Amino acid sequence: MTALGIDIGSTSIKGAVLAGDSRHGTIAGLVEKVAFPGPVAGLPPGHFEVEPSLVLDAAREVLGNLLRRAPTVSRLYLCGQMGGAVVCSSGGLPLCRYHSWRDQRTTQDNGAFGSLLQVVEKSLAGILPELGNELKAGSTSLLLHALALDGRLPAGGVPATLADFVAGALCGVAPRIHPTLAIGLMDLVRGGWHQGMIQQLELDRLDWQPPADLSTPIGVTTCAGRRLEVFAAVGDQQCALHGAGLEPGELSLNASTGAQVSQLSPTFRPVPYQTRHFLGGQFLQTITHIPAGRALHGLVDLLTELSRAQGLPMGDPWGTLTRLAALAATDAGGLRASIAFFPSPVGDTGSLTGITLENLTAGNLLVAAVNNLAENLATCAHRLTVSGPWSRIRLSGGLSRDLPMLKDQIQQRLTGVPLQESMVAEETLAGLARIAAA
Numbered sequence: 001m002t003a004l005g006i007d008i009g010s011t012s013i014k015g016a017v018l019a020g021d022s023r024h025g026t027i028a029g030l031v032e033k034v035a036f037p038g039p040v041a042g043l044p045p046g047h048f049e050v051e052p053s054l055v056l057d058a059a060r061e062v063l064g065n066l067l068r069r070a071p072t073v074s075r076l077y078l079c080g081q082m083g084g085a086v087v088c089s090s091g092g093l094p095l096c097r098y099h100s101w102r103d104q105r106t107t108q109d110n111g112a113f114g115s116l117l118q119v120v121e122k123s124l125a126g127i128l129p130e131l132g133n134e135l136k137a138g139s140t141s142l143l144l145h146a147l148a149l150d151g152r153l154p155a156g157g158v159p160a161t162l163a164d165f166v167a168g169a170l171c172g173v174a175p176r177i178h179p180t181l182a183i184g185l186m187d188l189v190r191g192g193w194h195q196g197m198i199q200q201l202e203l204d205r206l207d208w209q210p211p212a213d214l215s216t217p218i219g220v221t222t223c224a225g226r227r228l229e230v231f232a233a234v235g236d237q238q239c240a241l242h243g244a245g246l247e248p249g250e251l252s253l254n255a256s257t258g259a260q261v262s263q264l265s266p267t268f269r270p271v272p273y274q275t276r277h278f279l280g281g282q283f284l285q286t287i288t289h290i291p292a293g294r295a296l297h298g299l300v301d302l303l304t305e306l307s308r309a310q311g312l313p314m315g316d317p318w319g320t321l322t323r324l325a326a327l328a329a330t331d332a333g334g335l336r337a338s339i340a341f342f343p344s345p346v347g348d349t350g351s352l353t354g355i356t357l358e359n360l361t362a363g364n365l366l367v368a369a370v371n372n373l374a375e376n377l378a379t380c381a382h383r384l385t386v387s388g389p390w391s392r393i394r395l396s397g398g399l400s401r402d403l404p405m406l407k408d409q410i411q412q413r414l415t416g417v418p419l420q421e422s423m424v425a426e427e428t429l430a431g432l433a434r435i436a437a438a
Helices: 052-069 116-123 140-149 162-171 195-200 236-243 293-303 305-309 317-327 362-383 398-402 404-413 427-437
Strands: 003-008 012-020 025-035 075-080 086-088 158-160 219-223 226-230 250-255 258-265 274-277 283-291 336-338 351-353 392-396 419-421
Touching: 003 052, 003 162, 003 236, 003 427, 012 052, 012 427, 025 052, 025 427, 052 162, 052 219, 075 162, 075 236, 075 427, 086 162, 116 140, 158 162, 162 219, 162 226, 236 250, 236 258, 236 274, 236 283, 236 427, 250 362, 250 398, 258 362, 283 362, 293 305, 293 317, 293 362, 293 398, 317 362, 336 362, 362 404, 392 404, 398 404, 404 419
Parallel strands: 003 075, 075 226, 250 392, 392 419
Antiparallel strands: 003 012, 012 025, 086 158, 219 226, 250 258, 258 283, 274 283, 336 351
16 A cells, blocks of 8 residues: 555644555554644633644644655545634635634623524524534534634635645645535535535535545645645544444444544434444444543643642653552442533533542542443443444543553443454554555
8 A cells, every 4th residue: 555644633643654454454654743733822711723834834744754754655645633613715725723623712601692602502403403413612613603703704715624724735725525524514414515504604605615525636745756646634533433443233432532432324314412424425323522531631630730839740640540540449439420521411510429538549539530431431322222232342542441441341331242442553544544445
């Protein structure tokens, strides 16, 4: 195979030389990685914007490093973070900053009408099932609508997610959104862009390019003297599940920064949770934003706050915490935690109960949090049962590898179904390798 893959993530931009076949994607050699640029400083509270040019520079740096290792490659595949919005010119140049999926401006209370998110939820209530029930604070559609209300939506501009922008800018062409990245934008009943949503959110002044596919490249780029065909970016969630080997009939449990439960469906039908396009014409029925790594690292921050305030050496707090948890009782000595520290499918606020002097230890705290994560995954998994039984549970994500106890806790709650843990360390890049080999 002669291809490269780049993942435009939220904390880093990473890439690799792709290998393997359409069933078992692998990467050759080390992963090249560059830190994701920080947000623009001095913005109002809740705003999270990034200069697109810095992201493009970082992607070019990764691409250049990969080409030094594999100078004969001819194709580039990308995946990227979902949600967020940037508007581009027909030549791929950014016409505004990238508004990240982490941006929370649409949740701010505006008085009697509530937040913009609440207002739009009401106005789109009748068509949300057709949009896959996809509407969150950082959704592409909602952030574009916020720009329109502020009079800052460039007329005639091309809407894009961040990875779409990178692909288009590398080639000097208008970005095109692949259906896997077009969450909450497409009409899952009739196909194509959802014209009703576009009209209601005042997005009809934008130039909506035809949705991209992977049969042909969107353009060509030249880097380090090498000519590369560039293919449309795909969603990082779908790409990771593809890399982990998700098959029809299986239940996917993925736990990393956030957690999700998912299963594939050959056709679209309205369900009381999210539905997204998957690869190969399939659909992904999913429940996302389940508290996981982000919440656990909040606990780490709490446990290390005094040391940080005193300027003391930090050592390896996560490694120490997981070691202490491995020595603790599986029931955390009766300590119970809820890690819903932010709005999620399992609640909006967390808690810690059953506290005694004897069980209030760092190890027990992590065990209680992991037990709650397993319970939340099982609870959300049972919401998917209307779509049929599972042949197997496929567990993936970095947390399942960091915390072996998570697998045990899941198996106690979802009995009678075989569980297979993904051994793929770089699931998004492995997914790109499978796509490139198809």
